[in-house]
Amino acid sequence: MSTEQMTDKQIKETQKRELLKPSSFNKILIANRGEIAVRVIRTARNLGYRTVAVYSEADKNAPHVLAADQAVCVGPATGGESYLKIDNIISAANKTQADAIHPGYGFLSENADFARACEAEGIRFIGPNASAIELMGSKRLSKMAMLEAGIPCIPGYQGEEQSEHVLLEKAAEVGFPIMVKASAGGGGRGMRLVTEQSELAAQIKTARSEAISAFGSGELILERAVLAPRHIEIQIFADSTGNTIYLGERDCSIQRRHQKVVEEAPSPFVDESLRERMGEAAVNAAKACGYQGAGTVEFLVDQDKNFYFLEMNTRLQVEHPVTELITSVDLVEWQLRIAAGEALPLSQQEVSLDGHAIEVRLYAEDPRQNFMPQTGHIFVWQYPKRDGLRVDDGIAVGDTVSAHYDPMLAKVIAHGPDRATAARRLASAIEDIQLVGVNANKRFLLNVLRHPAFINAEATTAFIEQHFTEHASTQNTAPAISTLARAAMIYFQHPSFGQPSWSSAAPQVYRFTLKINEHAYSVQIQKQEDSYLVKSEAQETELTLVSHGANQAVVVEEGIRQGFSYALQNKTLFLDDGSGHYRIDDITHIPASVSEQNASGEINAVMDGVIVDVLVKEGDAVEAGQVMVVMEAMKMEHQLQALSTGRVTEVRAAIGQQVKSKQQLVTISSNEKAQNDA
Structure with a gap:
């Protein structure tokens, strides 16, 4: 029976029965990849545990694989065929005789079925019990549980009826602006801010599609949008004896697309009184679901310091290091010790922030x-x-x-x-x-x-x-003359360029055509000894080369000495000069493409990914800005839009198709060309 089908009384009884019993273990499989896998391995080793990494075919030489004592391939490159395959992870644990699994964050870390599968195999899941994961993993059910526990929640709709008609009706009752959220989700996926009733139906469809793709569930909730709040979360810990404490708060207010960008602890907005009230609420939230291990209760806080329950993450957070640094606590070590049956090493009164x-x-x-x-x-x-x-x-x-x-x-x-x-x-x-x-x-x-x-x-x-x-760091502006000068200098001085020896006294002049972000720049460089005079259009600058190596160079420009990093791969230069990272192609000897003037008529894949939806067919008239294709890559949906008005002449994309970066998907002929062809 799933949590969806259980009464509140049955849920609480199940939580009591499923309270994880202490158990010893010696080898830990880390069911994750990347930095969190490396980080868990580090602490596990410090405590004397043996470690097992799992990896996809794409990650066979990844740092987390090399860091572990043993490693097992669990499937192809895609996460759905490897890191999210419960049977493959369990098989890897059994094969290596790992008697515990740490899920990290993301992937299967908040998957109740995975926790139950570990328990069924006699493997210690380093996290809370399955029913707590299931309850708090549903935004709809967790909000109902928090309301019952007396914890402040944002007004909204979290009912079982999920038809579009009901969601539209309930949204009108809640009022706008409103948040549409994937009930099973996190990390900003399946989440949309809607300001107008007319936009709601389309946003519900997009949120549901993204939620199904990311979490396997299209269930949504609605909440009245709290505009410009602070996003404050409380780190809690609970052991198997019923002790629960909080370790201060983290301020995660700076976000983009509901993904956290900056996190800090403690919050500069939270005073001692608010910290205590939110901490107690977070502890009560954990106790309401029979929690054990590390967890985070997230709140939205308005300007008047009223706070509202947002969600509970039943795992370690990406931002846990800031809490570790101000409390001098290794949270992964606490996770392992509590999973092994030890009590919390600190009481609430002993927690201090530094x-x-x-x-x-x-x-x-x-x-x-x-x-x-x-x-x-x-x-x-x-x-x-x-x-x-x-x-x-x-x-x-x-x-x-x-x-x-x-x-x-x-x-x-x-x-x-x-x-x-x-x-x-x-x-x-x-x-x-x-x-x-x-x-x-x-x-x-x-x-x-x-x-x-x-x-x-x-x-x-x-x-x-x-x-x-509209900040300069988010605008696709032309590179500065300093950037173009550094690029031309690297190309010019590289041995593959074939220039005469630098000991020559005669000035050397050369003209490059450099392509950056599909734009071509004409650059003239003149060299004598170690000085480079570089001109591009109406701008010029002079560089003095101090030193250069395989990936580093030091120059003096306008009396300022500074180093920068680069990598030259054939005719492609990757350059970070402090103003940004650039991919630069030397197209000096490549004939100008006759299709450049019509480049806007090609809709290409923005990166490797899979086609989610194709919204046009051959012969359709389209407007600039109209969405042609929706593709999914890096766990996000990307809407590919027409850059010009015209008519679709070719469609090479199909739903479910795997595509490569820059692969042509749709071709559009401009209205003028279409009329001439006719």
Whole structure:
């Protein structure tokens, strides 16, 4: 019987029966990948446990695989055929005689069937019991349980009837603006803010489709939108003897598409009174579902410090390091000790908070292209090692960032005696990180951390929309002359270019045509000894080359000496010069394409992925901005729009089709061309 079919009394009785009994274990399988798998392995090893990694065919040489004592392949590249295959994970545990499984976050971490499968095989699931996961994993049922427990909740609809007619009717009763949310979801997937009644039906359809794809359930709830609130979450821990405590709060208000961008602890908005009230509410929420282990209760808090239950995550959070740094507690160690039957090592009175910690998530995405997730190869990956800085990563030089998984590459966390120091340390570290080969949100993060609203602790969930919609770091502007100069210099001085020896006294002049984001730039470079005079259109600059190696160069420009990272692969240059990451192609000797003027007529896949929907057919008249195809990649749906008005002349996409990046899906002829052809 599922939780959906049980009465409240039956649910509570089941929770009591399923309270996990203490058990010893010696080998832990980590049912995850990336940085969280590496992080769990590190603590497990420190405690003397043997570890097992699982991996897909795409991850066979990933850092988490190399970090574990043993590793087992659990399927093809796609998560649905590997990391989400319960039978494959259980088989890997049995094969390696792992007697415990840590699920990390994401994938199967909040899957009640997985927890039950572990229990059926006599494998210790390092997390809460299955019924708690099932109850709190449903936004609809968890909200009903929280209302019964007297915890403040946002007005809305969480009923069983899920027809579009009922949802439209209930939304009118709740009022606009309104949030449409996947009941089984998290991480912003299957979630839409709707401001007008006329938009609701389409947004319900999109949210349901995304929810089914991401979580296997199209069940939705509706909630009145709390505009520009603070997003505050409470870290709780419970042991098998009934003790439950909270470890302060985290402020996760800075978000984009409901995905957290910056997390910090403690919250600069929360005072001692609010912390205590929210902490007690979070503990009561955990007790209401018979909870055990690590969990997070999330709240929205308005400007008057009224708070409302949002959801409970029955797992370790991505942002758990900020709590670890201010409490000096290893939360993974606590998870393992509690799973083995130990009591909580601290009482509520013994919990103390020290200093301030801030975390940002480094994503493979391009903020200049509406934060489009990115794929590619990692040629350079270096980060500073200094006091107060922690980097949790799961990538290495030589890795391929694919479209099969979440685009998060690493977490960068700074701790300091106060918020200002932590923020300064973190911004400096982000500026010094060198990541070359795949576009990332590094520059965007740096601008967020140095924005006055963040520095002054004024950021709400509306922060990015208010301050970064038209910010330079989110605009696809032409590269500066400094960027073009560095690129031309690297091409010019590289041995493969075939220039005469640098000892020649005669000036050397060459003209490059460099392509960046489908735009071609004419660049002239003149060299004598170590000086480069570079011109492009009406701009010019002079560089002095100090030194260069395989992936590093140091130049002097306008009297300022500075280094930068790059990777040259054949005729393609990957460059991070501090203003952003660029992929640059030398097309100097490539004839201009006769199709460039009609490039807007081709709708291409934005990355490797799968086609979810095709909304046009050959012969259809279309308008600029009209959605042609919907594809899914990196756990998100991407709507591909027509860039010009015209008529569809060819459709090469079909629902369910696997496509490669840049693969042509739809061709549109302009109205003028269509008329001429006729």
